[in-house]
Amino acid sequence: MDIIQHLTRTVSPAVLGDDHNPAKQNLLEQFYAIFAARLADKETYGRFANENIARDDQGFYDRVWTDGSHRDQISRELASEHNVDTTAARGLTAMAAPLAFHEIKSLAGSTPVPQFLNENRTNYENHIPAWASTVLPVGAGALAGERISDTVSTTPLVREEEEKGSFMKALLPIIGLIILGALAWALLRGCQDNPEPVATPAVVEEQVVEDTETDMAIASDIEPASLRIAMGEDNTLYACRMNVGDEVLQTNVMNALSSAFGEEANKCRADVDDSFAVDMPAAAQLATILPIVKNVPNASMIIKGDNITVNAPDAAVLDQLVTDLQAAAPSMTVQAEGPLDLQGEIDDSVAAADVAIANLGENPDPRDVARALSIQVINFELDEAEIPEVNKAFLDRAAKIMAEVPDLNLMIIGHTDKQASNAYNMELSRERAEAVKQYLVSQGIDASKLSTKGMGETDPIADNSTEQGRFLNRRIEFMVNDGTVNAADDMTIGNNTSGNDNTFDPDLNPLDGNNDDVLPDGDDPTQGTALDPAN
Template structure:
């Protein structure tokens, strides 16, 4: 097969689960990478587990370890490393539903047998991704990872042969250990010698051609405070130092998200100047800074701010090129991105609090209207950030045949009126199609595009245009024929 399920899960599901995360980002990503093949191994061996999780509104790790609760804690301790197990458990919980959605999409069916067959087809890639300790865990859960192939087992050894081999081992082990230790010492000495020979005298660190430059990206909000930050480096010790500086400079408790692995350089060019540069960036509204390789890029909403920053920063970074640019007219302002993130988090929380045994249409609509579906310009592709929310909603709607929703698409007043109306219809239909793909009865949904006919804010401002580009959910009571809409002011009867 030309696809690798594990790689696709890492790309798609991890991106959904970790979006907006800043704390323990690298550790959470690693935990997900270890969890995916284990979860797929369980699904392949126990298709009934797939059906059980599909029936859950918010499937949890506890559902997987329901018959072996003691193993769950052992598993979390193994996979969490230095991160609190509760934090990792929360991340894994959030990954189960989108993983099921991904597998259903790849299998072309929500049937557990179809999903199990998909995993069986890709089993070599799945099994090769299993952590070395996974077979013991899976065995304790009653799962064999052989998949019709013999497990890698040592051949049977006769008793007397085993004793003889043990005697030989007792003699050889010290000798082997000594040889290995000598080899390691030689390698360490060579590495130190090479470093001394190749390390430049300037502020530019030695960098190998096969690794990526260390990178720092951060943005400020309308008041100049830190809003987003991400660090990429191969030096965990320096990252800890830089994190402390960033938290102190911006008075920010969380600091940056971090990705630390050997593929990144261990040093930034002119890295001693980073704290001084960040002090200059603090307080500049809607600024974005990217420090990578020998280039430092500054972007601000006000071009004059970027130019002033560049003039003050360039003397501090003598080995770098400072570039400036005004924020693109098509890019989303930081404040809008913050609103999108906050709205989507509220929607997920509200959906999770709905009692699956007492589902009300208004509750679903209220939760869905908290999110912001921010389509790309002229596009009807649903952003990945909203798919998990729609997945949650679909799970509820499937359990409640009395729920009927109208999905209403709206645009701002920029551009051609007819084209805007067509685009709003296409976007509303895209949301309906996605919910139907997750198993919702098409008879429970309808899409209507209004274009720019019903603005909720002034189209003369960028902020107003952003608010007018929206998707709304309206509830229709099929018994009375009365439509009820949920918006920021509450529930309105029409």
């Protein structure tokens, strides 16, 4: 695995953009080697191992090298060697550091990053210049002394050292090996004669490894932040959802959406929770990405982690969309959505929901219960409201856990695609939500803790022009009913505790011509957002 080549291919285009200056490319290549040697140091990496590093976090570079004089030296030396302005060199390295960090973590996989880099040091040590030993930890600095980058001319120094050699100097390495061999033999004898004292440090080291693996397991529980949008036929924003870890990321994404879609961005619903990552790799490119998608009628896009998945009804248009987005976000993986594997999607969703329910632990947050329940796909037969057998088995298991949550109060919301009339879809979605409620009640859940609502086709999360989009829109969602917020305004749900669907409906009949609301018209946007006068 050539680490430097990988970083040059994935990170450099994102940093340099349209600037194809060879000097800057070479500068970054050398910086990647120095950066990798720095991350190979466990103490350095440990300072931010459990952080969620944003890809545009240019302050991350300052946390890798906390000594300002070291940062200045790196910029100065790289600028001098590659004939680049010092300020420009500082900017390039600051931009490259978080991106390179993510790529190295991806390459390492489940292996701790320092271990991965030390095991693969031959991939980058030849690129480390001699001067870098002063800005690297003592152990890593040895790399710069042993292997000198081909881009730095130090040959006279090496030859001068060789010319001053002597016979005794030539013997020194051999003597050193003999001494090391003797020490190793003595250590082995000690292990055989009295194993317990020698074994004790090994136990401590093993515990460190276990702790590291535990930390990695905890970090892996964080879901990547995501953004899903779908366009209408007239290039308007048809549907929008995001899952983010904090309000900072939510604001950043909303600002980009507002710039691209204006007031239409307000229809984007956000689930803000610490179970999601606080960084989105594509956030910095949203200003470029969103206008591209906006210009394609009925296009849909899902950004999650390092991946962008898109779809469009026309195959040629879809191919061009993939090409344009890949050019706009070269550090991301852009792909067209594949054909719908209905049974596979159902099976995967139930399996994932099973895992989520099993991982809730004791006294789970009702919001986490609702999210876990919403993962499953309940694929009702056409025009039917009978729960499939595969979902019954899952709901049976979920009901046992739900019964142990004393403050659980959920709204079950049915959604449909747009392939029938509004009135028909509204009624069908209500029937399906009610079927799920009744089944859970049959499994012992208190009926007063469950209420239902049908949204029909009014709250899509995907396009209705493709099979994949329609499949996503046909769904059952579970949301916390805390009596404060309307279903279409937030992930938290309104004020019905009786289980009577009609009493909760903000517009008592969203299909009629009047506006007899008791709450804002989240489910009937044609009627505005203001409250009605008291009836």
